[in-house]
Amino acid sequence: MTELEIQRRGAGDLDEIRLQLLAVYAEVYRNRLDEEFHSIERFDERLGWNTEVPGFAAAVGYLDKTPVGYAFGCVLQQGTNWWKGLRTPAPEAELAETGARTFALSELMVVESVRGTGAARQIHDALVRDRAEERVTLLVERDHPRVRARYEEWGYRQIGEVVPFPDAPVYDAMLLKL
Numbered sequence: 762m763t764e765l766e767i768q769r770r771g772a773g774d775l776d777e778i779r780l781q782l783l784a785v786y787a788e789v790y791r792n793r794l795d796e797e798f799h800s801i802e803r804f805d806e807r808l809g810w811n812t813e814v815p816g817f818a819a820a821v822g823y824l825d826k827t828p829v830g831y832a833f834g835c836v837l838q839q840g841t842n843w844w845k846g847l848r849t850p851a852p853e854a855e856l857a858e859t860g861a862r863t864f865a866l867s868e869l870m871v872v873e874s875v876r877g878t879g880a881a882r883q884i885h886d887a888l889v890r891d892r893a894e895e896r897v898t899l900l901v902e903r904d905h906p907r908v909r910a911r912y913e914e915w916g917y918r919q920i921g922e923v924v925p926f927p928d929a930p931v932y933d934a935m936l937l938k939l
Contacts, residue, residue, distance in 0.1 A: 830871030849921035
């Protein structure tokens with residue numbers, strides 16, 4: 762594999778990278794785009810919400826100047842809705858947010874041609890490297906145990922089940938101490 766070039770980007774770069782993120786998303790979810798929650802329009806809406814929250818950051822991976830994957834997220838603010846759909850009990854101390862404690866990794870995906878090459882890990886690490894927060898959280902679809910196992914290999918631990926939106930699937934909420 763040609764060396765992966767990773768660019769870190771902020772909310773001000775969204776206009777420049779939006780179409781790249783949408784193209785990767787459309788390729789990865791090509792078999793589920795007819796589901797309302799996984800439609801490109803709903804993804805673009807969620808992407809926009811993320812950029813409105815302080816601390817938005819993205820890492821985009823390129824091979825030969827073609828985007829092949831990305832990760833993005835933002836810092837959970839006090840009173841966030843991130844934990845509102847939690848379906849399993851969790852200690853209040855795990856759920857308390859200050860606006861500086863937790864980086865929420867909203868999306869991490871790579872196209873099929875680079876899966877198994879370490880590209881996802883490289884993009885993930887580029888995004889969370891040097892973060893000021895003490896931890897990272899993410900949600901992984903319950904129906905994807907192999908993906909959850911990969912995150913566990915990276916040091917994440919499951920803290921419960923969550924349904925973040927009424928029409929969303931069940932996710933496992935996971936945490937990684939930085």
